[in-house]
Amino acid sequence: MxxxxxxxxxxxxxxxxxxxxxxxxxxxxxxxxxxxxxxxxxxxxxxxxxxxxxxxxxxxxxxxxxxxxxxxxxxxxxxxxxxxxxxxxxxxxxxxxxxxxxxxxxxxxxxxxxxxxxxxxxxxxxxxxxxxxxxxxxxxxxxxxxxxxxxxxxxxxxxxxxxxxxxxxxxxxxxxxxxxxxxxxxxxxxYLPNAGARSAALLSGGVDLIDLPSVNDLPRLRTSPGFTVTSSQGLRLVYLAPNQSAEVAPGVTDNDGKPLAANPMRDKRVRQALSLAINRASLAERVMQGTAEPAGQFLPRGLYSHDPSIPVPAQDPDAAKRLLAAAGYPDGFRMTLNVASNARPTDPVAAQAIAQMWTRIGVQTTVELMPLSAYGPRSARMEFPVSLWGWASPGHAGHPLVNVVASYDRSKLTGSFNRSGYSNPALDALIARAMATLDDGAREALMNQATSTAMDDVAIIPLYHLTNYWATRRGITYEATTYDYTRAVLARRDR
Known part of the structure; x- marks a missing residue:
């Protein structure tokens, strides 16, 4: 594999x-x-x-x-x-x-x-x-x-x-x-982090199965009689985590390169501006080449605790510029967008596209790549102004609510993957109430309310839900799953 x-x-x-x-x-x-x-x-x-x-x-x-x-x-x-x-x-x-x-x-x-x-x-x-x-x-x-x-x-x-x-x-x-x-x-x-090398290994017979085939190679793999591609709607949300913890944001300066006195990510209007600058449809269709769906919340459509009333934010650069001006940044600022180079092969490409979209509204953005082994601990220590992550729920919105946007609290075991430093006591109480509600319908309504609060507050900036892909050589089939990890028992010889 x-x-x-x-x-x-x-x-x-x-x-x-x-x-x-x-x-x-x-x-x-x-x-x-x-x-x-x-x-x-x-x-x-x-x-x-x-x-x-x-x-x-x-x-x-x-x-x-x-x-x-x-x-x-x-x-x-x-x-x-x-x-x-x-x-x-x-x-x-x-x-x-x-x-x-x-x-x-x-x-x-x-x-x-x-x-x-x-x-x-x-x-x-x-x-x-x-x-x-x-x-x-x-x-x-x-x-x-x-x-x-x-x-x-x-x-x-x-x-x-x-x-x-x-x-x-x-x-x-x-x-x-x-x-x-x-x-x-x-x-x-x-372990083959380069997508092209992974596809080449499959095409040459060096491996029998690959995960995350290169989007550029999917058309060839789909039409070749020697290979099979399987796919499934995935549960992983790729999102941005703006650092709302640091009083002075690391990696953010004015246009002359001088550190800002305050962290702009703490201002909801700045977070809204960054979100409105992004063309999610373009990311999904062009950058991801149709292997993702634009997202405005934790879960994709059709799943329990997906809230159909929460829209995918539409791109609006003019509104984004007005929000930046209202927040005190009429000329924008400079910052880095930090991304793991080897978590998902599409992350660096998506980050470059997002950086261009932000630059167009006056937030001059430079992408900085580093290995996941260094990126993960540094992101946990809130050393970046914005980081890019993915999170997959096992089937309900409470999972990311508890882990991704709830306040980090070691005693309550909440916020274990809160990489934005976001904290809202009222939301924490709502999440706790939702997680303790036995009735499925009432619990779903509370989770929807909590999700709406987190999205309105731009606790994170959702981008897209990934579609999961695997490719195999002739003679082997793989049963595609909504979860994106690979299990060898799901790879079988053709009978």
Whole structure:
């Protein structure tokens, strides 16, 4: 498999980015699983039910073993949930997914009760992204122990045999896996961040499958009898995070190069101007060549908690200039737009297009690229005026509301991926109320209200939702999914 981005770690709780999930979800499993359409299915848990307003009961799958032969039990789930919020230096923590859990009660080896701080109707969905690790391998283990494979013991369909950061990973079929036997004895990951090189590897036979094929190569791959392209509407929103935390914005100056006295991103009118300067349809149709849909909120159309009343912002450069003038910047200013060079191959190209759109309204913008390994920690430390990110929900708007725009609060485990420093106590209260509402319709209405508040406030600047693509050589099919990580069990020999 030719994979577009290398993982941040083998530690499944270190970073919930696509590149890391593509590796770890082949090795580790979750309590609830996600079908290709993102609907819930049994995973390590066979069933789950509310056992009260503030408790969920999970019944675990019997006869599951870790890859080292040790049995999987409810105690491993308890250990996992305790570890998730406490991984040092995690660059995209899963803490928000377990934030409502106050206590794990192990009833017996195959039964556990998850006690919550109130109603938590989304908990089974949120747990579909939390990989379960073993207590016997994980107790006292660090992220380095996972990267060195000492603690990389999972229950999944494959066993990780070697890992070379930034280069490759070698997996072997787990013959004791409880699920259907995968088609592959071995799976080799080759990390190929250059889209052209990835397509070339597939065309030459160097790899059998690639994710994120180059948009320039899609027409050829679609029409060639030797290859198959599969696709699905994705759940990942690509967005901009304007830094509203710093009093003086790093990387922002007046037109003479002198630092500004105040951070312009703290002014809602400036954020609105930056949003109105962007032609999202052009980004989706031209830059992304039809592989994305313009977005004005967290979720794409047709999904639960998508709000049809929230429009995709239309480009209006004249209105943007008026807003800048009203905010005290009639002549604009200069700044950098920081982007990871190797997260998604289209990010640098989209950033250049956005920089040109901003320059046209007087915000002279220079794009600065850097490797994701440096970009992620610096963005978390709010060292950029604006950063570009992607976030995928497992199926409801509460997930990004809690993690992306809620105020960062270590004690409440909110805002774990808040890269804008945005904070609105009224919105925080609304999000908390939504997440504790049991009725599906009432919860959706509250999530829509919270989403509308965040978008009106320009907490982030949504750009587009990605379409997911995979390409395979003849003889292999891949089942496209709404989630954008790649699972080797979904690649099958043609029968």
């Amino acid at each position: 030719g994979i577009s981005a290398a993982p941040s770690s083998v530690d499944p709780h270190f970073n919930q980015g696509t590149s890391t999930q593509t590796l770890t979800y082949n090795i580790f499993e979750t309590l609830t699983d996600r079908r290709p359409d993102s609907s819930l299915a049994p995973g390590l848990a066979l069933s789950w039910r509310p056992a009260g307003d503030a408790v969920w009961e999970f019944k675990l799958r019997p006869d599951v073993r870790f890859s080292d032969g040790r049995p999987f039990t409810a105690d491993d789930v308890a250990f996992t949930i305790g570890r998730v919020p406490n991984v040092p230096n995690a660059t995209a923590s899963f803490a928000g997914q377990v934030r409502s859990i106050t206590r794990v009660e192990v009833v017996d080896p195959l039964t556990l009760l998850l006690h919550t701080d109130g109603p938590a109707p989304n908990l089974p969905i949120d747990l579909s992204v939390v990989a379960i690790i073993s207590r016997h391998a994980g107790e006292g283990a660090t992220t380095d122990d996972y990267n060195a494979l000492r603690a990389a013991i999972g229950t999944g369909p494959f066993i990780l045999r070697s890992y070379t950061p930034g280069n490759s990973a070698e997996l072997e079929r787990n013959e004791n896996w409880w699920g259907p036997r995968p088609d592959w004895d071995r799976v080799s990951f080759r």
